Amino acid sequence: MAGGTFIAFLVVVSIIGPYFVQDPTVYHSSLIDPTFSRPIGPWGGISLAHPFGVEPITGRDMLARIVDGAPYSLLIGFLSTVLAVVIGVFFGIIAGYFGGWTDSVIARAMDVFLAFPLLVFAIALVGVIPNSAFGMSGNQLRVALLVFVIGFFAWPYMGRIIRGQVLSLREREFVDAARSIGARGPYILFRELLPNLVGPILVYATLFIPTNILFEAALDYLGVGLIPPTPSWGQMLSSAVSNGFYYIDPMFMIIPGLAIFITVMAFNLFGDGLRDAFDPRTR
Amino acid sequence: MAALALAACGGGATSTTGAAGPTGGSTGGSTGATGGNAVANAGVTGIANPSDHKGGTLTFASSSTPDSLDGGNEYYAWTLNFNRLYQTPLLTYKSSPGGAGTTMVPGIATALGQVSPDGLTWTYHIKKGLKYEDGSAVTAGDVKYAVERTYDRGVLANGPSYFPQLLADPTYKGPYKDPNGDLTSIVVPDPYTIQFHLLAPFPDFDYVVGAFGQTAPVPKAKDTGAKYELHPMSTGPYMFQSYQVNKQAVLVKNPNWTQNEDTEARQNVDKVILTLNVNADDIDNRLISGDLDVDSAGSGVQAAARAKVLGNPSLLKNSDNGFGNREWFIYLDSKVAPLTNVACRQAIEYAANKTDLQTAYGGPVAGGDIASTLLLPGMGGYSAFDLYNAKSQPGGDVANAKKALTTCGKANGFTTGLAYRSDRPKEVAGAQALQQALKAVGINVQLHGYPAGNYYGNFAGAPTFMHKNNIGIAFGGWAPDWPDGYGMLWALTSGNSIVPTGNANIGELNDPAVNKLFKDVASPKLTLDQRSAMYGQVDKLSMQQAVILPEVYAKVLIYRPPTVTNAYIDNAWGMYNYAVLGKSS
Numbered sequence: 078m079a080g081g082t083f084i085a086f087l088v089v090v091s092i093i094g095p096y097f098v099q100d101p102t103v104y105h106s107s108l109i110d111p112t113f114s115r116p117i118g119p120w121g122g123i124s125l126a127h128p129f130g131v132e133p134i135t136g137r138d139m140l141a142r143i144v145d146g147a148p149y150s151l152l153i154g155f156l157s158t159v160l161a162v163v164i165g166v167f168f169g170i171i172a173g174y175f176g177g178w179t180d181s182v183i184a185r186a187m188d189v190f191l192a193f194p195l196l197v198f199a200i201a202l203v204g205v206i207p208n209s210a211f212g213m214s215g216n217q218l219r220v221a222l223l224v225f226v227i228g229f230f231a232w233p234y235m236g237r238i239i240r241g242q243v244l245s246l247r248e249r250e251f252v253d254a255a256r257s258i259g260a261r262g263p264y265i266l267f268r269e270l271l272p273n274l275v276g277p278i279l280v281y282a283t284l285f286i287p288t289n290i291l292f293e294a295a296l297d298y299l300g301v302g303l304i305p306p307t308p309s310w311g312q313m314l315s316s317a318v319s320n321g322f323y324y325i326d327p328m329f330m331i332i333p334g335l336a337i338f339i340t341v342m343a344f345n346l347f348g349d350g351l352r353d354a355f356d357p358r359t360r
Numbered sequence: 361m362a363a364l365a366l367a368a369c370g371g372g373a374t375s376t377t378g379a380a381g382p383t384g385g386s387t388g389g390s391t392g393a394t395g396g397n398a399v400a401n402a403g404v405t406g407i408a409n410p411s412d413h414k415g416g417t418l419t420f421a422s423s424s425t426p427d428s429l430d431g432g433n434e435y436y437a438w439t440l441n442f443n444r445l446y447q448t449p450l451l452t453y454k455s456s457p458g459g460a461g462t463t464m465v466p467g468i469a470t471a472l473g474q475v476s477p478d479g480l481t482w483t484y485h486i487k488k489g490l491k492y493e494d495g496s497a498v499t500a501g502d503v504k505y506a507v508e509r510t511y512d513r514g515v516l517a518n519g520p521s522y523f524p525q526l527l528a529d530p531t532y533k534g535p536y537k538d539p540n541g542d543l544t545s546i547v548v549p550d551p552y553t554i555q556f557h558l559l560a561p562f563p564d565f566d567y568v569v570g571a572f573g574q575t576a577p578v579p580k581a582k583d584t585g586a587k588y589e590l591h592p593m594s595t596g597p598y599m600f601q602s603y604q605v606n607k608q609a610v611l612v613k614n615p616n617w618t619q620n621e622d623t624e625a626r627q628n629v630d631k632v633i634l635t636l637n638v639n640a641d642d643i644d645n646r647l648i649s650g651d652l653d654v655d656s657a658g659s660g661v662q663a664a665a666r667a668k669v670l671g672n673p674s675l676l677k678n679s680d681n682g683f684g685n686r687e688w689f690i691y692l693d694s695k696v697a698p699l700t701n702v703a704c705r706q707a708i709e710y711a712a713n714k715t716d717l718q719t720a721y722g723g724p725v726a727g728g729d730i731a732s733t734l735l736l737p738g739m740g741g742y743s744a745f746d747l748y749n750a751k752s753q754p755g756g757d758v759a760n761a762k763k764a765l766t767t768c769g770k771a772n773g774f775t776t777g778l779a780y781r782s783d784r785p786k787e788v789a790g791a792q793a794l795q796q797a798l799k800a801v802g803i804n805v806q807l808h809g810y811p812a813g814n815y816y817g818n819f820a821g822a823p824t825f826m827h828k829n830n831i832g833i834a835f836g837g838w839a840p841d842w843p844d845g846y847g848m849l850w851a852l853t854s855g856n857s858i859v860p861t862g863n864a865n866i867g868e869l870n871d872p873a874v875n876k877l878f879k880d881v882a883s884p885k886l887t888l889d890q891r892s893a894m895y896g897q898v899d900k901l902s903m904q905q906a907v908i909l910p911e912v913y914a915k916v917l918i919y920r921p922p923t924v925t926n927a928y929i930d931n932a933w934g935m936y937n938y939a940v941l942g943k944s945s
Binding site: 111115 | 641662663664666668713715716719724785796799
């Protein structure tokens with residue numbers, strides 16, 4: 078439950094944290110050594126005023142940037158998982174229960190989505206969509222695009238799992254019993270099978286969220302993430318590596334890296350805990 | 361502490377390097393100002409490790425690939441520089457540190473161009489007895505053919521287009537599409553004379569001929585069009601032994617080359633190797649360990665190596681921090697409201713935090729000195745005027761910015777878009793710095809990042825795109841096609857240079873006084889000093905119109921292993937002159 082506690086903490090920080098930290102866009106050029114473009118002082122310029130140090134080149138407060146970046150990582154990770162789960166569960170149940178021709182079509186569709194070059198598609202999509210579309214613009218649109226890209230292409234993972242679960246569940250006695258009293262497809266699907274799938278769905282969803290957070294970080298790395306100056310953990314990490322700051326100011330890489338690592342770890346622990354809780358053998 | 365001293369003298373060195381105008385003169389040579397280490401910046405104030413030692417292998421590496429190795433198809437500074445090792449045009453830059461390095465001297469021609477009194481005909485004579493690598497003779501007809509083949513943009517897509525612009529018959533399609541045709545504006549009355557007929561006088565025609573590789577002779581029988589770059593016929597000290605595209609080119613000594621063929625190049629080493637697609641940080645590590653001689657891009661070391669070099673005195677003494685032959689700046693589009701009012705543009709000029717912008721580009725050492733003009737220091741006509749207090753108030757002049765906003769009727773600020781190249785970290789940092797500084801005076805800037813490959817083609821360089829998307833600010837930079845006012849200013853400020861795609865006059869300046877100056881400067885009756893003064897006026901007028909916000913005069917921090925000889929930062933290229941390098945062992 079350490080995982081769960083940390084997640085709750087993270088959510089709280091995301092919601093109210095930005096009001097307590099400094100403005101993450103304010104430059105503090107006096108804290109930067111211009112010859113090297115790095116913070117003056119050891120450990121990335123850590124001081125009482127800047128507990129996590131400052132960013133190279135700009136001198137922006139790192140604590141503020143981490144806290145301000147947290148809601149974006151969590152939101153995109155969570156929403157894309159919801160999208161993947163909804164689509165995946167829907168198609169997984171149908172494929173598993175009806176079998177035959179329906180199953181074949183859906184399974185092949187899953188293969189196509191799994192084989193899709195996702196990073197390339199993400200880069201292309203972000204380049205093609207104009208600055209305002211679907212009634213949104215700027216970062217809102219960017220978040221929506223990221224959620225769509227990550228979630229829409231992740232559904233086969235959930236779909237396959239659910240399909241497998243349904244394949245085993247549909248042979249069980251309670252399904253036969255429901256059929257014998259005249260229940261038809263939709264009733265069985267959504268009133269009999271689905272409640273029994275809640276366990277696996279929850280567990281795998283919590284395991285998905287960290288994967289999607291990492292994926293969003295990877296997209297930031299490629300430059301198709303959030304629009305600057307919005308802070309984003311992935312973008313800070315990518316900047317540290319590709320601009321060589323890891324050499325002259327290692328804290329600039331360590332701090333966002335740790336943030337991502339701890340978040341992912343927390344979700345993994347939470348998911349493991351959930352799985353243990355739902356596993357009939359350990360009940 | 362050596363680093364801080366270097367930062368201080370980095371500014372000092374700039375004022376001596378290239379401070380002389382293009383008419384010659386050497387640098388001040390203030391070797392004393394190097395923080396107590398007399399050998400650092402040896403290639404900035406003079407020639408580092410001068411030596412006539414012959415022998416050895418010179419190794420180059422590039423983090424990507426060249427636009428081409430065919431002289432007729434090149435536009436990057438480094439490939440044009442490298443081209444001098446194996447191709448020689450009619451004229452070439454003088455190989456000399458300081459301002460003298462920006463002048464044209466004969467290459468395969470006997471002398472600079474002889475121009476007719478009406479300024480419309482330029483005549484060059486070819487030296488007799490020059491040979492290609494296979495012993496066959498070089499003739500004027502080969503020079504004419506070399507220029508003719510550049511007319512076919514379908515085959516040779518890179519390179520400047522001054523010849524079709526300046527010579528008569530611009531509709532000539534090139535020898536590949538029109539094998540029986542003839543570029544009638546170039547006449548070869550005998551095998552050693554070539555004449556160019558211009559549509560209008562153009563006093564810089566020697567630069568058109570010599571600053572690029574388009575007049576390096578090409579024997580028609582050996583021309584293979586787009587494949588010619590695999591083995592160009594050499595008229596330089598080295599010739600191709602092999603070239604695996606995207607991998608490596610190996611050059612060896614050209615036995616049929618004589619010093620007379622090109623007085624400005626040297627045949628110091630036995631072999632030259634150019635390796636492509638090497639990781640940029642890896643290139644820096646190899647330079648420092650001595651396994652590599654030159655980073656061919658010539659734009660200096662990356663951030664990690666910069667820290668290593670500046671922090672270690674034994675590495676510092678092998679580095680040169682000098683003139684980068686480029687200015688980084690920000691365009692202000694005068695056709696996008698409310699920047700249509702010059703006072704609104706001036707508000708941006710005042711409000712920008714020049715120090716933060718300089719830091720975004722790498723600070724005073726790796727970025728450059730804060731700029732306030734369009735002409736680079738050392739160019740004819742340059743004067744150090746500063747209309748918007750960039751140097752006296754580098755943190756930004758908020759008071760004057762607010763006054764300018766009131767004058768243009770936007771006392772509470774306004775909103776506009778800003779375009780930048782999202783794969784260029786310096787511009788990503790600079791865009792955020794400008795956004796932050798303008799926020800302080802109420803100007804809200806929305807950032808739009810675009811890929812560098814299409815930036816000039818589809819985005820910032822397409823005026824209709826800028827208007828449609830309300831983008832008034834765009835990041836950019838310019839290295840002059842040749843080191844004078846025309847090469848620096850025409851494409852940026854002339855009303856006649858605005859084009860629908862690939863536009864470099866992103867400020868869309870169409871000022872009658874500036875246009876008249878560009879028209880009048882072509883008169884054959886003017887002296888070089890008179891022309892320089894006119895370019896100086898163009899600089900001042902353009903800055904008064906505030907269509908460009910200068911950021912830095914670029915500097916490069918180049919590291920060389922101590923075994924490399926004759927290295928100096930050449931004012932024509934903003935990097936080492938590759939034609940004279942050698943090895944001491």
